[in-house]
Amino acid sequence: MNIYQEELLDHYENPSNYGTLPRCTISHEEDNPLCGDQIRIDLLIEDDTVKEVRFCGHGCTISLAAASMLTEKIEGKSLDEVKQLSKDDILDMIGIPLGPVRLKCALLALKVLKAGAYGITAWPGEEDE
Amino acid sequence: MHKLEFRPFDIEAIRKDFPIFTTDPPLAFLDNAASTQTPRPVVEAMDAYYDTYRSNIHRGIYRISEEATEQYERAREKVAQLINAPRSRQVIFTRNTTESINLVAYSWGSTNIGEGDEIVLTTMEHHSNLVPWQLLAQRTGATLRFVEITDEGLLDFTQLRDLLTEKTKLVAIGHVSNVLGTINPIQSIIDMAHAVDAKVIVDAAQSVPHFQVDVQQLDCDFLAFSGHKMCGPTGIGVLYGKSELLEEMPPFLGGGSMIRSVERDVSSYAELPAKFEAGTPSIAEAIGLGHAIDYITQANLAAIHVHEQELLKYAHQRLEQIEGITLYGPAPHQKMGVISFNMEGIHPHDVAGILDTHGVAVRAGHHCAQPLMKRLDVIATVRASLYLYNTIEDVDRLYEGLCRAQKLMTRRKIT
Numbered sequence: 001m002n003i004y005q006e007e008l009l010d011h012y013e014n015p016s017n018y019g020t021l022p023r024c025t026i027s028h029e030e031d032n033p034l035c036g037d038q039i040r041i042d043l044l045i046e047d048d049t050v051k052e053v054r055f056c057g058h059g060c061t062i063s064l065a066a067a068s069m070l071t072e073k074i075e076g077k078s079l080d081e082v083k084q085l086s087k088d089d090i091l092d093m094i095g096i097p098l099g100p101v102r103l104k105c106a107l108l109a110l111k112v113l114k115a116g117a118y119g120i121t122a123w124p125g126e127e128d129e
Numbered sequence: 130m131h132k133l134e135f136r137p138f139d140i141e142a143i144r145k146d147f148p149i150f151t152t153d154p155p156l157a158f159l160d161n162a163a164s165t166q167t168p169r170p171v172v173e174a175m176d177a178y179y180d181t182y183r184s185n186i187h188r189g190i191y192r193i194s195e196e197a198t199e200q201y202e203r204a205r206e207k208v209a210q211l212i213n214a215p216r217s218r219q220v221i222f223t224r225n226t227t228e229s230i231n232l233v234a235y236s237w238g239s240t241n242i243g244e245g246d247e248i249v250l251t252t253m254e255h256h257s258n259l260v261p262w263q264l265l266a267q268r269t270g271a272t273l274r275f276v277e278i279t280d281e282g283l284l285d286f287t288q289l290r291d292l293l294t295e296k297t298k299l300v301a302i303g304h305v306s307n308v309l310g311t312i313n314p315i316q317s318i319i320d321m322a323h324a325v326d327a328k329v330i331v332d333a334a335q336s337v338p339h340f341q342v343d344v345q346q347l348d349c350d351f352l353a354f355s356g357h358k359m360c361g362p363t364g365i366g367v368l369y370g371k372s373e374l375l376e377e378m379p380p381f382l383g384g385g386s387m388i389r390s391v392e393r394d395v396s397s398y399a400e401l402p403a404k405f406e407a408g409t410p411s412i413a414e415a416i417g418l419g420h421a422i423d424y425i426t427q428a429n430l431a432a433i434h435v436h437e438q439e440l441l442k443y444a445h446q447r448l449e450q451i452e453g454i455t456l457y458g459p460a461p462h463q464k465m466g467v468i469s470f471n472m473e474g475i476h477p478h479d480v481a482g483i484l485d486t487h488g489v490a491v492r493a494g495h496h497c498a499q500p501l502m503k504r505l506d507v508i509a510t511v512r513a514s515l516y517l518y519n520t521i522e523d524v525d526r527l528y529e530g531l532c533r534a535q536k537l538m539t540r541r542k543i544t
Contacts, residue, residue: 009538101478
């Protein structure tokens with residue numbers, strides 16, 4: 001299957017939750033030194049639940065589409081549920097096989113989210129290594 | 130060494146030696162600055178070693194070990210001949226350019242560089258000709274100085290002249306930029322460096338595979354390159370050095386093969402080149418490199434250069450027609466077959482990803498040259514790079530793929 005399929009391109013063209021939150025509980029930004037992609041995620045947490053989320057940054061189709069999909073997925077979820085999200089959940093959302101280089105593009109948003117919300121600095125899928 | 134005569138080669142015959150190009154349509158492989166394809170004769174030479182005389186070198190008292198030793202040393206002679214080294218013992222086999230440069234940084238650097246000394250580099254160096262010198266500077270208190278580049282991607286010679294002083298102990302410079310393709314005038318740079326008594330190491334990873342490099346004519350002190358960028362296998366590289374320097378340098382890695390005699394607390398070391406080749410080396414790969422040298426010299430280096438220049442000019446003409454494309458680096462006549470570019474509004478990774486679906490292999494990223502990316506004020510670029518087996522059709526496929534990328538992506542920008 002082609003990386004440049006419609007669903008991903010739609011997310012890239014019209015990303016969900018793109019922007020910043022002027023009033024937020026957590027704001028975190030990281031980049032992928034391999035390709036310079038950069039993503040910031042702002043979270044408004046109320047009652048241990050993601051009340052609102054926004055992301056911004058620059059990157060390739062995969063990294064921005066994955067960020068857009070991730071924000072859709074976590075809105076309204078509890079912090080415990082969000083913490084359980086794994087590399088495989090992202091790959092399921094993307095829905096196409098990715099090589100090791102593009103994998104990092106896909107996982108950047110989840111990495112930013114977990115570092116910001118839980119202080120987990122490892123790449124998703126490499127936490128135990 | 131007599132100068133190579135230009136003799137055009139038969140591109141169809143060449144391509145038949147590379148099974149990877151037999152698909153329909155054929156793969157348009159345009160990532161040769163990273164690593165090249167391997168022709169059948171090279172693979173067959175390595176197979177012959179594994180199938181008929183597989184053994185360690187320099188020690189077996191039996192026929193096949195003698196054969197292996199002979200073939201390994203013959204490869205060294207072929208390298209010496211290729212770069213016109215006075216003696217084959219000045220050719221040290223390493224894993225790659227990176228290891229060759231690290232060898233010099235550790236061995237020569239540890240005894241010749243001290244606090245207050247200066248090492249002159251350029252903004253366009255590959256990380257392999259930058260990080261080893263950073264590490265050396267941190268160990269010794271030496272300072273790194275950088276020659277900047279002009280907006281055209283050429284070295285700023287006025288600044289270079291100012292940087293070279295009695296403090297300069299080493300100039301470490303790439304012969305050809307792996308990102309911009311710029312051919313640096315290293316003959317002049319070596320002469321200028323020697324005028325202030327500095328040594329010069331040339332990173333020739335992007336030059337030796339593509340045109341004739343003569344170490345005696347250049348009078349460089351060290352020169353490094355890799356086998357895998359010149360139709361050879363991975364895992365084999367070369368360091369050339371002047372005899373008097375190599376003789377005085379302490380060993381880099383210790384172990385078997387590099388010793389004359391070993392006692393409990395002290396050892397004496399073997400002569401060149403064994404002093405710098407500790408442990409069992411990459412035997413099949415060295416033999417493969419020897420045959421790769423046969424292959425490219427038979428194809429004719431002068432003809433390879435002409436072929437690449439023709440393709441490069443054609444590629445520039447075609448790519449310049451694409452709206453919103455930015456080409457980095459100098460004009461075709463001032464560079465080798467490397468084209469770095471960006472498409473307005475499309476991430477380099479997406480350009481490379483779409484080209485991949487179109488059967489075109491290019492590189493996207495910082496190309497191990499982050500200071501240069503910063504100088505160009507880009508995060509990354511797309512890079513297409515040529516070699517002897519590339520065709521006009523490969524360039525056309527690149528052009529078509531880029532048009533397709535543009536069609537697919539340009540309306541899809543975040544506003």
